[in-house]
Amino acid sequence: MNKIITRDGSITYHSDEVGDNYHTLYGAKQEAIEKHVRALDVVPGKVIFDICFGLGYSAAAALDLGPSTVYCFENDETILKKILEIDADFKSFEMIKEFVRGFFEGKNVYESKGCKLVMMFGDAREKILEAGEKADYVFFAPFSPAKVPELWTEEFFRNIRNKMKTGGKLSTYSYAGWVRENLRKAGFEVLDGPIIGRRSPSTIAVAR
Ligand SMILES: C[S@@+](CC[C@H](N)C(=O)[O-])C[C@H]1O[C@@H](n2cnc3c(N)ncnc32)[C@H](O)[C@@H]1O
Secondary structure, eight states: OEEEEOTTSOEEEEETTTTEESSOTTOHHHIIIIIIIITTTOOSSSEEEEESOTTOHHHHHHHTTSOOEEEEEEOOHHHHHHHTTOOOSOTTHHHHHHHHHHHHTTOOEEEETTEEEEEEESOHHHHGGGOSSOEEEEEEOOSOTTTOGGGSOHHHHHHHHHTEEEEEEEEESOOOHHHHHHHHHTTEEEEEOOOOSSSSOOEEEEEO
16 A cells, blocks of 8 residues: 555555545545535534545545534455554544544544444445434445445445435446446435546435
8 A cells, every 4th residue: 555645735545455546636635525524515423434444534625514423334444444543634534543542442423522423344335234314415435436346336326325314425436337327226316526636526415
């Protein structure tokens, strides 16, 4: 796993195994803020699923707005350990680190200052079925559809939809036609998200 400094100065990594970066090189921090938190107009006090938590930037960006509950879906301890090695420019990153330290000590739930973080460690396609609350917002950020098409299926989107409140919103950086079609078939209305660092918009999907 190679460390990369993206154009906004924030750190990401390249996965040799998958052949993909963890974030856009345009700016990892910007991606979390613009393509997820601002794209969904996140307000505090809600239930968020961060599907493919990685370095936890999207969760941190949401918690910077105020306390919320975040279910964090991740299946790789290596990237979680990286969180403990780096600094990231989010007010809540220390909280993310505390949560991850606790996870490595055997605690899946972290609660502080009105925030609740729940580690859903394992394959997100299975762990989604175990989520104990319904989400207002979903940040959906697997590696790219071309690299891991098995995480962008109608079935997985349907299982996510079933764990969301009606009117809840999902954000993802992909604008691939077949991904959007799978979202529609799974019960979402599909809208264009912001155009950040590329020519095409990201995607917002609203649970119908
Ligand atoms: C593109 S990165 C996400 C970056 C993240 N949003 C962030 O802000 O750091 C994709 C993440 O998905 C995780 N992942 C891959 N397959 C998974 C699976 N089946 N279930 C849960 N997480 C998975 C990877 O370990 C990686 O951390």
